[in-house]
Structure formats: C-alpha cells, structure tokens
Amino acid sequence: MPTTAYAHDSTAAWRRANRERALPGRTVILKIKRCDGPGKPARWESFKVPVEPGMNVIAALKHIAANPVTADATHTTPVVYDANCLEEVCGACTMVINGHARQSCSCLLDEYAPREGDTITLEPMSKFPVVRDLWVDRSRLFHALTRVKAWVPIDGTYDLGAGPKEDPASQQDRYGMSECMSCGCCLEACPQYTHEDDESKWDTSFVGAHAISQARLFNEHPTGKELKPDRLDELMTPGGVTDCGNAQNCVKACPKGIPLTESIAAIGRQVTLRAFARFFQGK
Amino acid sequence: MRDNAGLLHRHHLLLRRLHSLTGILPIGVFLIFHLTTNSSVLWGAINTRADAEGLARGVATFQHEVAWINNMPGLLLIEITLWVSIGFHSVLGVVYALSGKPNVRLYAYRDNWRYTMQRWTGYIGILFIFYHVATLRWGWSFLVPGGAQWSHHFAASTLADALRGSTTSITPAGVGVSLLYFVGVTSLVFHFANGLWTAAITWGLTVSEQAQKRWGAVCTALGAGLMLAGWSSVIGFLITDRDQARGIEERMLIEHYGEDRADQIITEHGHADADTDHNEQAMTETQD
Ligand code: SF4
Ligand code: SF4
Ligand code: FES
Numbered sequence: 281m282p283t284t285a286y287a288h289d290s291t292a293a294w295r296r297a298n299r300e301r302a303l304p305g306r307t308v309i310l311k312i313k314r315c316d317g318p319g320k321p322a323r324w325e326s327f328k329v330p331v332e333p334g335m336n337v338i339a340a341l342k343h344i345a346a347n348p349v350t351a352d353a354t355h356t357t358p359v360v361y362d363a364n365c366l367e368e369v370c371g372a373c374t375m376v377i378n379g380h381a382r383q384s385c386s387c388l389l390d391e392y393a394p395r396e397g398d399t400i401t402l403e404p405m406s407k408f409p410v411v412r413d414l415w416v417d418r419s420r421l422f423h424a425l426t427r428v429k430a431w432v433p434i435d436g437t438y439d440l441g442a443g444p445k446e447d448p449a450s451q452q453d454r455y456g457m458s459e460c461m462s463c464g465c466c467l468e469a470c471p472q473y474t475h476e477d478d479e480s481k482w483d484t485s486f487v488g489a490h491a492i493s494q495a496r497l498f499n500e501h502p503t504g505k506e507l508k509p510d511r512l513d514e515l516m517t518p519g520g521v522t523d524c525g526n527a528q529n530c531v532k533a534c535p536k537g538i539p540l541t542e543s544i545a546a547i548g549r550q551v552t553l554r555a556f557a558r559f560f561q562g563k
Numbered sequence: 564m565r566d567n568a569g570l571l572h573r574h575h576l577l578l579r580r581l582h583s584l585t586g587i588l589p590i591g592v593f594l595i596f597h598l599t600t601n602s603s604v605l606w607g608a609i610n611t612r613a614d615a616e617g618l619a620r621g622v623a624t625f626q627h628e629v630a631w632i633n634n635m636p637g638l639l640l641i642e643i644t645l646w647v648s649i650g651f652h653s654v655l656g657v658v659y660a661l662s663g664k665p666n667v668r669l670y671a672y673r674d675n676w677r678y679t680m681q682r683w684t685g686y687i688g689i690l691f692i693f694y695h696v697a698t699l700r701w702g703w704s705f706l707v708p709g710g711a712q713w714s715h716h717f718a719a720s721t722l723a724d725a726l727r728g729s730t731t732s733i734t735p736a737g738v739g740v741s742l743l744y745f746v747g748v749t750s751l752v753f754h755f756a757n758g759l760w761t762a763a764i765t766w767g768l769t770v771s772e773q774a775q776k777r778w779g780a781v782c783t784a785l786g787a788g789l790m791l792a793g794w795s796s797v798i799g800f801l802i803t804d805r806d807q808a809r810g811i812e813e814r815m816l817i818e819h820y821g822e823d824r825a826d827q828i829i830t831e832h833g834h835a836d837a838d839t840d841h842n843e844q845a846m847t848e849t850q851d
Contacts (some may be wrong), residue, residue: 340688380671469670471663471678474626484572486662518572522579524759525663527678531672555576 295391302390306331306397309351310340312359313403314413322410325361326351326399329389337384338363341375341414358414368535371463376403376416381468383415383535405468407475409491419466420476424487428511430494432504440482444502448528457543461534465492466540469533472525486523487515494541499550512547512554515554521547582655583765585648586758593645594755595789599749600628602792605799615811621799622719622808626815629718638662646696646828656831660685681757684750691747709734716816718810730805738801741801748793754795756786 292484307330315322328351337360345358361384364371366388375384378392378401392400408416434440466489469474476485495511498504515521524544531540571578607613607624615623637639665679683730699713699722711724724730726744728737760782763769769778817825 324615352801388793455729469666471675472660474664512572516576518575520575522765523662524574524672525659525678526676526764527663529666529672532672532674533670539772541775542772545767545770545775546763548765549770550578552580555580 282397288389289524298300298392299388299390299393302331302394303396304331304333306395308340308389308393309397309399310337310344311399311401311548312414313401314359315404315410316410318409325356325359331389331393335389336375337387337389337400338366339377340389341384357451360411360415362415369461371451371461372467373464374405374463376405376468378400381405381465381533383463388537405464407467407473408464409475409477416464418462418464420482420485421467421490423463423482424495426493427460427514428491428495429507429514430498431507432498433506434503446502450500454497454500456536457493457538460490460494460497460538461536462490463535464490465533465535466530467553469529471527471529472523484518486519487517489524489534489540489544492521492547493538496543496546496550499547508550509554512551515547516551516555521551548558567811578655580766582652583758583762585652586755588647589648589760590652591755591759593786594751598789598792600625602799603628605795617622618802619647619693619804619807619811621814622803623812626718626812629715630819632776633715636791636827649692653685653692656685676796677757681754681761684754684757687747687750688754691743691750694743695747704834708734708740712832716828716832717809717812718802719803720805720812720832723803723808725727726797727805735803741797745794748797750792752786752789752793756782756789759785794851 307523310325310329311324311326313322314325316452326513327344327349329343331337332339341359341361348356350356350360361375363385363504364370365372366385367382371383373384374381376388377384384402389400392398401492402414404410404416407416408420411417470486470489473486473488476532492515495515499508499511507537526544528541529540534540603610604621604625609620610620610624613620613623613627632638654806660682663678663682664673665682667679694706698706702712704710704712707725708728709724709730711721711730713725714720719811726737726741728734728740733741760775760779763778764775769775813825813829816828818824820828
C-alpha cells in the first residue's frame with residue numbers, strides 16, 4: 281500500500297494548533313503497518329484508541345497491546361515496538377509517523393489527531409531491517425559509529441592522568457553534537473542512505489549524517505583528536521563523507537537539532553586538508 | 564568488473580573530488596564563456612563598434628567572437644580537454660546519481676528538490692550536450708531538421724537554420740529543436756549553479772549555515788545571469804534576420820580573407836539549400 285505525503289506534519293505550527301483544538305474524550309484510529317518477521321510480507325491493520333489527556337503513541341500502543349482487536353473487530357496479536365527511556369533521549373522508539381521519522385514516545389496524539397476519528401499512520405523505519413511490526417534493527421547505524429571510531433581513546437595499561445583542558449567555546453560547539461541519540465531519523469530522511477540488509481556491504485555503504493557528525497564531535501575533542509587521522513581516512517573511502525548528496529534532509533529530520541549539514545561541510549574541509557597533506561607530504 | 568570496483572575503491576576520494584572539480588574547471592568556466600559569447604548575438608546590438616546597423620550588430624559581434632575563438636592556438640587541445648572532462652563528469656555523475664533514491668514525495672523540502680533536480684538536470688544535460696556537439700560540431704546533420712550544417716564562418720545564420728529547422732521559416736520540427744535548446748540550456752545552468760553551491764560544502768569552504776546561505780546568494784545571482792544569457796542566445800538566434808546575417812558574414816569573410824579565398828570558403832561551407840542573393844551571387848562568381 282502506498283504511503284501518502286504528509287507535508288503538513290513537518291510544521292511545528294500545525295502541531296501546536298492541533299494541540300489547542302484537540303477534542304477531549306475522542307476516539308482516534310491508529311493505522312499500523314505490520315510484519316510478522318524478517319522477510320515476511322507486510323500488512324496494514326487499524327485500531328480504535330480512546331484518547332486520554334496527554335496520551336502519546338507509546339501509550340496508545342500499550343492500549344492496543346491490552347486490547348489486540350482491530351477496528352473491524354478481528355482479534356490479532358499485540359503490535360511489537362521498541363522503546364526505552366520514554367523521554368526522547370534513547371532513540372529506540374523511532375518510527376515513521378504520518379510519513380516522517382520521529383520518536384513515538386514524544387509524539388502526542390493531540391498534535392496529530394485532534395478530531396474524532398482522525399487517523400495516525402505508523403510504519404517501521406524503511407532504511408533498517410524489520411524485526412517485527414514497528415521494531416527495526418539499527419545495527420548498521422552503530423556499525424557506522426565503529427567505522428568512524430566515534431569514541432575517545434583512553435584505554436591503557438597505566439593511569440594516563442588528567443586529559444588536556446577544553447575551552448568553553450569548543451565545549452559549547454560540541455555540546456549540540458553530543459546530543460545525538462542514534463535514533464536514525466537523519467538516515468530515514470536521507471536519499472543517499474538506502475536500505476542494505478547485507479552486512480558485508482556495511483563497510484562500503486554510506487555511513488550517514490549521524491556518523492559524520494560524531495566523527496566531527498570526537499575530532500574536535502582534545503583527546504579524541506588522536507584518532508582524527510583514522511576517522512578521516514575512513515571517511516575518504518566509499519560510503520564516507522563524499523557519498524553525501526547535499527539534499528540536507530538530515531538536518532531537518534534530526535529531533536535534536538544537530539547542525540548535521542555544518543558537520544558534513546566541516547568534515548569535508550578536514551578531509552580536503554588531509555588529502556592535500558597526504559599528497560604533498562607522503563603518508 | 565572486480566578490477567573496476569577495486570580502482571573505484573582505491574581512488575574513491577580522488578575520483579569524487581575530480582568529479583566536483585571538473586564540473587567547475589573546465590566545464591563550468593567554459594559554460595560561462597560559451598553563454599556570454601552566444602548571447603552576444605543579442606547584446607551585441609549595443610556594440611556600436613560592430614560593422615552593422617541595429618540588431619544586426621549582434622550578428623557581427625557574434626561572428627567576430629566566433630572567428631576569434633576559431634583562431635585560438637591549441638583550440639583542438641581545449642576541445643579535447645572539454646570532451647574528456649564532460650565524459651568523465653557524466654559517467655561518474657550517473658554512477659553517483661544512481662546510488663541515491665530521491666524521496667521528494669515524502670520530504671518535500673526545497674533543498675531536497677534541489678538534490679533531485681541536480682540529478683535530473685544532469686541526465687537531461689548529457690543528452691542535450693551529446694545532441695548539441697554531434698550536430699553542430701561533428702556535423703551529424705541527419706539529426707538536424709532541415710539538415711543545416713553549422714559553420715564557424717557563418718556562425719549566426721547556420722545556427723539560426725539549425726534551430727528553426729529550415730533556411731526560410733520556423734518549422735514545427737524547428738520549434739522542437741528550439742525547445743530542446745531552451746530546456747537543455749536551462750538544465751545545464753541550474754546544474755552548474757547548484758553544483759557550484761554544493762561544491763563549496765563538499766570541499767569544506769562553506770561550513771556554517773550562514774556561509775552556505777551567503778554563497779547560495781552568489782550562486783543564485785550567477786545562475787540568474789547565466790540563465791539570462793542562455794535564454795537570450797536561444798531567442799537571439801530565433802529572431803535574427805537570417806538572410807541579412809548571411810550577408811554580413813560573407814562581407815566579414817571577404818574582409819578577412821580577400822575575395823578569392825572567401826569565395827572558396829563560401830563554396831565549401833555554403834548551405835545546400837541556402838538561397839540568399841548574396842550566396843547565389845557568390846556561387847556564380849565562383850563558377851565563373
Ligand atoms: S545532506 Fe547528505 S547526509 Fe544529509 S540528507 Fe542529504 S545526502 Fe543525506
Ligand atoms: S543526528 Fe539526530 S537524527 Fe541522526 S541519529 Fe543523531 S539524533 Fe537522530
Ligand atoms: S523511548 Fe527513548 S526516545 Fe522514545
């Protein structure tokens with residue numbers, strides 16, 4: 281079944297207006313794309329959910345789990361989904377809601393279905409393999425973080441002592457980037473990030489905006505920059521920063537407002553400089 | 564196949580950056596010169612030093628520039644550099660474009676449209692450039708309605724013939740060719756302006772959002788100027804008085820080469836069904 285375009289959902293004003301006019305005590309429909317397991321066919325099921333004040337999509341899914349009966353009164357299985365923090369910091373509950381990827385725990389029914397009988401469409405993210413129903417396997421996203429060594433190297437056989445000091449301005453810059461929760465919204469929205477089930481290709485397929493931004497975060501860390509050459513060398517290979525096509529969807533999709541396109545350009549600059557250095561100085 | 568993949572892998576960054584570079588140098592820079600030269604058929608009308616009157620000054624200005632280009636040393640080398648660059652940029656461009664899956668339907672942002680248009684204008688541009696070079700440079704006149712052969716000695720008149728599909732009037736097929744030129748030029752100018760904008764991100768020149776916005780304004784202005792030049796070229800050749808143009812070109816030819824050599828050139832480059840007075844005169848003179 282084709283998905284409809286829901287351009288209006290991208291505007292915060294539309295959601296705010298809905299919150300104002302939401303009818304108390306209404307019933308809304310959750311239309312959910314379901315799948316029994318990897319490789320199994322997908323199907324759509326709709327559920328009626330009586331809305332409680334302040335209800336979010338996860339609460340609605342809990343209601344369905346307790347009453348697994350579709351809108352046309354067929355008994356079915358509870359809808360499977362992933363969630364953890366319930367406060368939009370872990371990224372686990374990310375799914376495609378009305379066509380756009382976002383966290384379901386912070387998604388209020390009032391904002392998306394303010395009137396009696398309004399429908400909200402839920403789908404699993406399309407760029408990752410579905411485990412079941414709305415639950416996807418984001419392993420490739422984490423694999424990309426290992427590709428760019430998104431960490432600070434402090435392991436050793438002896439006490440390394442205190443690290444170098446970081447100035448407040450750089451701390452400010454990096455703080456925004458550090459808020460990434462590996463949710464995958466930026467990847468779901470990116471036209472250059474395409475579904476890849478074959479794990480052996482993860483080393484050459486596009487790493488995605490989140491990994492590029494994390495590489496920048498750690499390249500600019502006083503101790504993390506020790507691994508900067510490794511990170512940049514990796515980002516020069518197939519699937520690295522050059523595979524970005526500058527559609528700039530990622531930055532609009534990121535729920536944390538991370539300046540992803542600035543990170544992409546910053547890494548582009550670091551890669552340019554490193555390539556010149558390597559060309560003129562040898563390895 | 565595996566070797567190719569290996570080669571692409573080993574030199575991934577180099578190829579990507581060469582792809583970016585060739586789009587600007589030489590291709591983009593050439594586009595700027597090409598469109599300013601061609602649009603001189605229109606803006607040349609204000610060139611009071613041209614040896615003609617009114618709009619026809621454009622024809623003289625354009626012919627003068629074409630002659631100048633054709634006397635450039637190493638012209639063939641420049642041409643080969645361009646062909647190789649365009650071929651390289653096209654082949655890699657298609658490979659890169661096919662690696663993505665446009666999703667403007669779901670994410671209808673302006674930037675996402677730019678991304679998608681960059682790919683489509685690339686495809687259109689490749690087809691258009693091929694037709695353009697094949698017909699006007701390599702002389703594949705069987706692809707030109709009316710069969711006009713472009714000649715650098717009769718730059719404006721033969722181009723007008725090729726665009727109009729006939730030496731006398733604008734035929735329906737000629738409207739098709741003109742539209743193709745209009746779409747082709749528009750696509751390529753967009754592709755260049757947008758490519759120039761993204762290249763600054765790719766190379767890391769513009770990092771902050773404000774810098775990207777500022778550079779975006781520069782690229783938009785450049786794109787608008789080139790768009791104007793491109794459109795006025797197409798319009799210019801469509802409204803040129805073809806027979807008058809032919810007369811001016813023959814006169815310039817005689818001034819430059821002298822009567823005898825000019826007559827020879829006119830016979831060699833003369834259009835099969837060219838039927839202007841000047842031309843017939845010239846033909847008879849040669850036969851004499
Ligand atoms: S800017 Fe690059 S990473 Fe971000 S959505 Fe576009 S192609 Fe993907
Ligand atoms: S960069 Fe933003 S959208 Fe991407 S994974 Fe991190 S938090 Fe999610
Ligand atoms: S459950 Fe953690 S972000 Fe929604």
